[in-house]
Amino acid sequence: xSALELRDVHKSFxxxxxxxxxxxxxxxxxxxxxxxxxxxxxxxxxxLVSGRFPLTQGSIHLNGEDITGxxxxxxxxxxxxxxxxxxxxxxxxxxxxxxRCAVLWAHGYKYSFWHRLAKLxxxxxxxxxxxxxxxxxxxxxxxxxTLSYAEQRALEIGVTIAGGATVILLDEPTAGMxxxxxxxxxxxIRQVSQDKTLVMVEHDMGVVFDLADxxxxxxxxxxxxxxxxxxxxxxxxxxxxxxxTSLAQAAHA
Amino acid sequence: MGKxxxxxxxxxxxxxxxxxPGGFALTLLTQMGTLIIFALSYNMLLGQGGMLSFxxxxxxxLGAYITVHALNAIGKSWGWVTPLPLLPxxxxxxxxxxxxIFGYVTTxxxxxxxxxxxxxxxxxxxxxxxxxPGFFGGEAxxxxxxxxGQPLFxxxxxxxxxxxxxxxxxxxxxxVAMYALTQTPLGRMANAVRxxxxxxxxxxxxxxxxxxxxxxxSAFFAGISGALSCINFEIVSAENVxxxxxxxxxxxxxxxxxxxxxxxxxxxxxxxxxxxxxxxFTKAWLLYLGLFFCIMVLYAPGGIASLFxxxxxxxxxxxxxxxxxxxxxxxxxxxxxxxxxxxxxxSVYRLSDVTSxxxxxxxxxxxxxxxxxxxxxxxxxxxxxxxxxxxxxxxVVARWDAVQQELKGASA
Amino acid sequence: xxxxxxxxxxxxxxxLLLFMLSSGxxxxxxxxxxxxFAHASFYMLGAYFAYQVSRTIGFWPALVVAPLxxxxxxxxxxxxxxxxxxxxxxxAELLFTFGLxxxxxxxxxxxxxxxxxxxxxxxxxxxxxxxxLGTPYPAYRAFMMFIAVGMLVSMWLALTRTRIxxxxxxxxxxxxxxxxxxxxxxxxxxxxxxxxxxxxxxAGVIGGNAFVTDPGMAAAVGxxxxxxxxxxxxxxxxxxxxxxxxxxxxxTFAVSLDWGLFGYKISQIAPVLPYLVMVAMLxxxxxxxxxxxxx
Numbered sequence: 001x002s003a004l005e006l007r008d009v010h011k012s013f014x015x016x017x018x019x020x021x022x023x024x025x026x027x028x029x030x031x032x033x034x035x036x037x038x039x040x041x042x043x044x045x046x047x048l049v050s051g052r053f054p055l056t057q058g059s060i061h062l063n064g065e066d067i068t069g070x071x072x073x074x075x076x077x078x079x080x081x082x083x084x085x086x087x088x089x090x091x092x093x094x095x096x097x098x099x100r101c102a103v104l105w106a107h108g109y110k111y112s113f114w115h116r117l118a119k120l121x122x123x124x125x126x127x128x129x130x131x132x133x134x135x136x137x138x139x140x141x142x143x144x145x146t147l148s149y150a151e152q153r154a155l156e157i158g159v160t161i162a163g164g165a166t167v168i169l170l171d172e173p174t175a176g177m178x179x180x181x182x183x184x185x186x187x188x189i190r191q192v193s194q195d196k197t198l199v200m201v202e203h204d205m206g207v208v209f210d211l212a213d214x215x216x217x218x219x220x221x222x223x224x225x226x227x228x229x230x231x232x233x234x235x236x237x238x239x240x241x242x243x244x245t246s247l248a249q250a251a252h253a
Numbered sequence: 254m255g256k257x258x259x260x261x262x263x264x265x266x267x268x269x270x271x272x273x274p275g276g277f278a279l280t281l282l283t284q285m286g287t288l289i290i291f292a293l294s295y296n297m298l299l300g301q302g303g304m305l306s307f308x309x310x311x312x313x314x315l316g317a318y319i320t321v322h323a324l325n326a327i328g329k330s331w332g333w334v335t336p337l338p339l340l341p342x343x344x345x346x347x348x349x350x351x352x353x354i355f356g357y358v359t360t361x362x363x364x365x366x367x368x369x370x371x372x373x374x375x376x377x378x379x380x381x382x383x384x385x386p387g388f389f390g391g392e393a394x395x396x397x398x399x400x401x402g403q404p405l406f407x408x409x410x411x412x413x414x415x416x417x418x419x420x421x422x423x424x425x426x427x428x429v430a431m432y433a434l435t436q437t438p439l440g441r442m443a444n445a446v447r448x449x450x451x452x453x454x455x456x457x458x459x460x461x462x463x464x465x466x467x468x469x470x471s472a473f474f475a476g477i478s479g480a481l482s483c484i485n486f487e488i489v490s491a492e493n494v495x496x497x498x499x500x501x502x503x504x505x506x507x508x509x510x511x512x513x514x515x516x517x518x519x520x521x522x523x524x525x526x527x528x529x530x531x532x533x534f535t536k537a538w539l540l541y542l543g544l545f546f547c548i549m550v551l552y553a554p555g556g557i558a559s560l561f562x563x564x565x566x567x568x569x570x571x572x573x574x575x576x577x578x579x580x581x582x583x584x585x586x587x588x589x590x591x592x593x594x595x596x597x598x599x600s601v602y603r604l605s606d607v608t609s610x611x612x613x614x615x616x617x618x619x620x621x622x623x624x625x626x627x628x629x630x631x632x633x634x635x636x637x638x639x640x641x642x643x644x645x646x647x648x649v650v651a652r653w654d655a656v657q658q659e660l661k662g663a664s665a
Numbered sequence: 666x667x668x669x670x671x672x673x674x675x676x677x678x679x680x681l682l683l684f685m686l687s688s689g690x691x692x693x694x695x696x697x698x699x700x701x702f703a704h705a706s707f708y709m710l711g712a713y714f715a716y717q718v719s720r721t722i723g724f725w726p727a728l729v730v731a732p733l734x735x736x737x738x739x740x741x742x743x744x745x746x747x748x749x750x751x752x753x754x755x756x757a758e759l760l761f762t763f764g765l766x767x768x769x770x771x772x773x774x775x776x777x778x779x780x781x782x783x784x785x786x787x788x789x790x791x792x793x794x795x796x797x798l799g800t801p802y803p804a805y806r807a808f809m810m811f812i813a814v815g816m817l818v819s820m821w822l823a824l825t826r827t828r829i830x831x832x833x834x835x836x837x838x839x840x841x842x843x844x845x846x847x848x849x850x851x852x853x854x855x856x857x858x859x860x861x862x863x864x865x866x867x868a869g870v871i872g873g874n875a876f877v878t879d880p881g882m883a884a885a886v887g888x889x890x891x892x893x894x895x896x897x898x899x900x901x902x903x904x905x906x907x908x909x910x911x912x913x914x915x916x917t918f919a920v921s922l923d924w925g926l927f928g929y930k931i932s933q934i935a936p937v938l939p940y941l942v943m944v945a946m947l948x949x950x951x952x953x954x955x956x957x958x959x960x
Binding site: 361372384503 | 763771944
Binding site for chain 1: 434
């Protein structure tokens with residue numbers, strides 16, 4: 001049984017076809033990267049999987065269960081979590097509170113207004129744990145909106161994984177980062193995705209070839225190739241679609 | 254630090270009638286107590302939940318109506334110890350019930366649409382209140398007597414001092430309760446939904462449900478404040494559910510400071526003071542209040558609380574004295590402009606209302622609204638004042654930035 | 666039968682007046698993201714200015730001068746206040762316009778007093794224009810419809826034939842487009858806000874004497890306009906049009922009907938009908954008749 005499966009997914013906005021028949025099967029524990037030129041529909045694909053947009057056609061299955069048409073919070077409760085390309089955090093809450101919010105539902109507190117946050121041992125421990133992992137321990141009490149860009153991206157990842165989702169979608173996690181920041185991010189992603197299924201949209205080929213077990217190439221809403229990094233590197237159609245240069249560079253990285 | 258504030262607050266509330274003696278002061282204090290609960294409940298929606306409502310008086314007003322009927326029903330044949338202290342709970346649960354009913358409809362949408370819907374619901378309820386005089390008493394409303402039943406240790410709740418302490422006790426209890434709510438999962442998720450509803454969905458929360466529950470709880474406290482208002486004034490009328498009441502609590506909460514828990518407390522006190530103090534002096538008090546509100550929205554959107562907190566930061570660093578001169582300049586400029594404005598506004602009022610006497614007393618001076626010198630003088634004062642404000646505000650900003658730079662340098 | 670036709674025409678003329686108000690509100694909201702709580706206050710100002718001008722000069726100049734004055738005030742509000750509130754977000758803008766509504770109402774109290782003023786229909790337009798099956802139909806009502814339709818046709822032409830108009834159209838459904846514009850966006854905002862105010866002012870000029878001109882008129886019609894925008898769907902001009910006619914007809918017919926409903930005459934529950942329509946719409950179809958965007 002695959003962790004995440006897309007069956008003949010189509011998405012059109014009006015008459016504009018963005019996703020044209022994408023089928024993918026991602027195994028549990030796999031690290032899968034989706035690459036492709038700008039405008040190929042990578043973020044749209046994520047939005048479809050996470051329930052942000054409705055599908056025009058096709059179906060999506062999470063751990064064997066059909067999640068097509070479910071609302072984002074329903075999908076999240078079934079064990080799928082995603083990060084955003086444009087940082088999407090709770091800017092007025094502190095870093096710690098951001099992480100705590102991400103943990104509350106997973107620990108079963110739902111809409112409780114009779115539990116005191118300070119006394120929720122399990123929740124606070126988990127938030128501390130993630131805080132440590134993403135390296136923001138020293139910024140715990142700072143409003144998230146005042147963090148630097150790289151810190152916010154780290155928090156973004158933290159919020160995504162804090163709830164303990166088994167399938168994690170990361171949308172361009174290293175976008176806008178310097179080399180050092182990217183290296184840190186890659187380490188973080190590697191750690192947090194152990195024993196989890198990771199699907200990643202990325203432009204940085206170094207990151208992709210470093211982390212991914214398998215890669216899918218999305219061009220004009222269609223998957224033109226899926227395979228191991230070596231297979232993709234050698235694929236003529238992919239090279240053509242990508243102008244070849246970035247792949248050749250990454251081969252030497 | 255946290256507990257100290259609460260103890261100080263409790264002491265202040267206990268001692269207030271001694272510090273401000275007199276019947277008029279007592280009325281104001283009691284009204285402040287009621288409005289504090291109402292404004293805090295309003296901020297559960299706006300400050301904590303990000304929901305701007307133009308119709309919050311619906312919950313306090315309907316709570317008041319249910320309470321007044323309960324009080325009248327009890328009053329008819331109650332021989333035991335007065336249940337008055339517990340009556341606000343009736344208002345609270347009434348507010349909660351209406352919160353469930355109206356909340357279901359209003360929380361279907363967020364943001365600006367929610368605001369408009371809340372206005373529509375407010376108008377709907379107001380119109381209904383006037384349409385069913387059997388239950389709501391029409392324009393005149395429903396009156397009651399709060400001295401029902403046997404006295405409890407000699408307390409009948411007839412005298413206003415006893416009503417004050419009843420209101421103060423409930424006010425304190427509600428403040429504690431509403432603060433406690435901000436430290437719960439629901440309270441925190443309401444903040445999260447306010448900041449980023451999309452992200453909240455993606456951590457597993459149905460944002461509509463979060464908003465709905467926050468509204469229901471807010472309506473509970475609003476109902477309590479309505480019940481206390483009913484007990485205090487011994488009358489409930491359509492005004493209790495009017496757009497004016499809804500607008501008033503919005504103004505009060507905002508002026509105090511939406512982003513801070515204690516903001517609406519400050520706002521309620523200032524608002525009552527403004528209304529009570531000013532309305533005795535001038536017919537144009539709502540104009541001044543509106544102007545004050547608009548200026549705050551543009552120049553101090555965090556309210557009085559934010560202005561206050563900014564100064565505390567400086568005071569802690571020992572730098573507050575550096576701002577003394579710029580602040581004094583700005584205050585003087587503002588006073589000049591204000592004098593000019595008052596001169597103009599009052600003159601217009603005297604002239605436009607034929608029944609008014611053109612002779613008026615402003616700042617101890619006998620002035621005649623028909624005298625062109627008054628107009629020219631006021632106009633000049635206003636113009637000079639505005640120019641002076643521009644100049645002074647630049648000084649304030651420059652000095653503020655300089656001090657901030659110093660502090661940054663010192664801590665680096 | 667003639668009663669029905671007369672009421673139908675009345676309902677349509679009132680609905681067109683409401684559309685003049687709701688269309689301005691919708692365009693400003695769609696382009697600038699700010700819901701102008703003081704929109705109905707501009708309506709009121711238009712009526713009062715027209716009253717003042719028609720007392721000194723005459724009604725026909727007032728038809729032009731009053732909306733211009735209101736438009737200028739609108740532009741000043743945008744330029745000196747709204748632009749500043751904008752940096753604090755949409756809630757701050759809405760709160761400012763809320764305060765502005767209070768200010769305008771108090772200013773009207775200040776200058777014209779708290780009682781209704783006698784803003785009269787001009788003598789040339791008094792009396793019947795034509796008869797419907799024997800019942801005379803007032804000329805002024807027909808004049809109102811004529812002005813409303815004329816204004817709306819001009820607006821439609823401006824939206825579809827001018828460059829600014831195309832920008833506004835695009836912004837109605839895709840406001841991000843405005844960000845991508847290269848030309849003077851702040852000036853466009855100022856003109857649009859002023860234009861919306863002027864449109865509301867014009868509605869006031871023709872509505873103020875047909876109905877009543879008193880300080881409470883903004884608070885009376887404001888919520889109705891909001892109901893229309895919610896029922897029609899945020900950001901939809903077509904939706905606002907249908908909703909305006911719907912509400913206009915409902916209000917006109919309800920006030921004059923004596924049929925019983927659950928022990929109450931419809932004329933008695935007339936004030937709540939628009940709000941009931943809104944509640945029903947929210948339950949059945951939250952995005953409104955033709956809504957495309959969320960508020």
